[in-house]
Amino acid sequence: MLPYARPEQRLLPAPTAESRAFWTGGEQGDLLIHRCRSCGHWFHPPAPVCFRCRSLDVGPEPASGRGRIAAFTVNRQPWIPAFPPPYLVAMVEIAEEPDVRLVSNVVDLPLEEAAVGLEVAVFFEQWDDIWIPLFRPVASGSAGSGR
Amino acid sequence: MSRGGPFQGRAVLTGAGKSQVGRRLGRTGLELTIEASLRAIADAGLTPDDIDGVASYPGPGVPDRGFSGASVHELRGALGLRSRWYLSSMETAGQIGPAIEACMAVALGLADHVLVFRSVWESTAQATGGRASVLFGDGELPPHLEWTGPFGAVSAANWLAMPAQRYMHDHGLTREQLGWIALNARRNAALNPDAVYRTPLTMDEYLAARMISEPLCLYDCDVPCDGATAVIVSRREAATGLPRDPLTVESVGTGMFERATWDQRTDLTTMAAHDAAATLWERTTLRPADVDVAQLYDGMSFLTVMWLEALGFCDHGKVGPFVEGGERIALDGSLPLNTSGGQLSGGRLHGMGFLHEACVQLWQEGGDRQAGRPRVAAVAAGGGPVAGAMLLSRY
Numbered sequence: 001m002l003p004y005a006r007p008e009q010r011l012l013p014a015p016t017a018e019s020r021a022f023w024t025g026g027e028q029g030d031l032l033i034h035r036c037r038s039c040g041h042w043f044h045p046p047a048p049v050c051f052r053c054r055s056l057d058v059g060p061e062p063a064s065g066r067g068r069i070a071a072f073t074v075n076r077q078p079w080i081p082a083f084p085p086p087y088l089v090a091m092v093e094i095a096e097e098p099d100v101r102l103v104s105n106v107v108d109l110p111l112e113e114a115a116v117g118l119e120v121a122v123f124f125e126q127w128d129d130i131w132i133p134l135f136r137p138v139a140s141g142s143a144g145s146g147r
Numbered sequence: 148m149s150r151g152g153p154f155q156g157r158a159v160l161t162g163a164g165k166s167q168v169g170r171r172l173g174r175t176g177l178e179l180t181i182e183a184s185l186r187a188i189a190d191a192g193l194t195p196d197d198i199d200g201v202a203s204y205p206g207p208g209v210p211d212r213g214f215s216g217a218s219v220h221e222l223r224g225a226l227g228l229r230s231r232w233y234l235s236s237m238e239t240a241g242q243i244g245p246a247i248e249a250c251m252a253v254a255l256g257l258a259d260h261v262l263v264f265r266s267v268w269e270s271t272a273q274a275t276g277g278r279a280s281v282l283f284g285d286g287e288l289p290p291h292l293e294w295t296g297p298f299g300a301v302s303a304a305n306w307l308a309m310p311a312q313r314y315m316h317d318h319g320l321t322r323e324q325l326g327w328i329a330l331n332a333r334r335n336a337a338l339n340p341d342a343v344y345r346t347p348l349t350m351d352e353y354l355a356a357r358m359i360s361e362p363l364c365l366y367d368c369d370v371p372c373d374g375a376t377a378v379i380v381s382r383r384e385a386a387t388g389l390p391r392d393p394l395t396v397e398s399v400g401t402g403m404f405e406r407a408t409w410d411q412r413t414d415l416t417t418m419a420a421h422d423a424a425a426t427l428w429e430r431t432t433l434r435p436a437d438v439d440v441a442q443l444y445d446g447m448s449f450l451t452v453m454w455l456e457a458l459g460f461c462d463h464g465k466v467g468p469f470v471e472g473g474e475r476i477a478l479d480g481s482l483p484l485n486t487s488g489g490q491l492s493g494g495r496l497h498g499m500g501f502l503h504e505a506c507v508q509l510w511q512e513g514g515d516r517q518a519g520r521p522r523v524a525a526v527a528a529g530g531g532p533v534a535g536a537m538l539l540s541r542y
Contacts, residue, residue: 007299010297010298010299011288011292011296011297011299011301012288012297013288013293013296013297014287014288014290014293016290016293019293044411045293045294045408045411051406070313070415071309071310071312071313071316071415072309072312073300073305073308073309073312073360073361073362073363074358074360074361075299075300075305075308075359075360075361076357076358076359076360076361077302077304077358077359077360079299079301079302080299080301083299085299087299089295089298089299089300089305089308089309089360090309091309091410091415099411099413100411101410101411101415102294103294103295103298103300103410104298105298105299116312116313116316130297132297132298134298
């Protein structure tokens, strides 16, 4: 397995008032996920209200950055010329709240070793003023993970 | 006649029409829409002056080229329709949502005959510029791709491959079993002169096909096409004397119990389809066993899996054995499925093709692909956070 190399291009988000924390928290090394200060639950995507208890007392908080693969796919189709396949797209459920899933890439993992339940940890890839959260296997669980 | 239901038998289907369907036809969306609409109106034994309502999905303002062939007002303007009620909508019960709203309109007496249409020209759009280049040409990511696009997950194939993978993991669905959705569609398409792909497809070919987004291969994805479909939804009393047996809209499935996302649903192996189906059955005394023919959305083969279990044709997680071998879902099986070839082989008419085909089957005009003499048809459209269903009968 080759170590992960960043693609020439990623399609970058245009952060909104709600999503800016998520896309920029990586500058401080933080995975910022919205959390309700009334009921304590985390939720994603970010919104100005908690969809569970409807409290308006919500905001981004640093999550541990640990999670598990809830579902995954190896994309084989070239959609973006400067981001060639194959690459692993996964729904990562965060350790704090399994109902919260982040779609991301899991890298430094042989494609055939992707599995539901695999433990992963976040790292960030900077693109100008955007810090893209990506995941790689937690080292102990993945031989040859490169880290 | 009516068994009750949300419309008390007052909403019926009286005609259906389909335009030329194919790849890269080079015709405009409005031309195709007019062709399908005039055919549906004539099929119902009506004239354009009888049409006093119009409804369509998705309506204007959709940036994807080819996705919306004509808006309601474009068609109204083109045909000079005098409308007592009209609507277009995208935030509704799937691509057939406007047909459901038309049922509400006629049941309430707001209109007598509503023309409901859906038209696409995605094949020509892709051939003359490409969907991808339109989406990403300026590097700007549209808002609906904010959470997936940065990771190269820009297609519904990616978004649906993940729940498909999880369903296989949790419930043991195999690629061979999933393949029967595609093979069944192709063998029915072979009997449908309007279908896009009609050459036989074998399981070996399916299993050897190139992967798009694992576990979904090329044959798990529907085929973009140009074409339009239209149906006429009528107030039952206004349908008296029309040539066709009116088809009763027995129930509709319009529910959505969770947030409209592709990835945050509590159970990753269910979809909005399950909510829509639940509301469909709570509104009728008919049961899944009463259904004679099923037209279930297959924008991806896995979506038909979702609808089969959502609508209660088998238990949650048990779709694999249900479709395995393809006998149960064949034209002469206990639940003939996607009899026109669906979108996988018939062409991506985007939801409304299933409603059209349900009408064809109930009127027993399927020709070589006619599945016996069905009395009750289930129709479902949409995938992920998009879902709507209808239950039709001919008695």
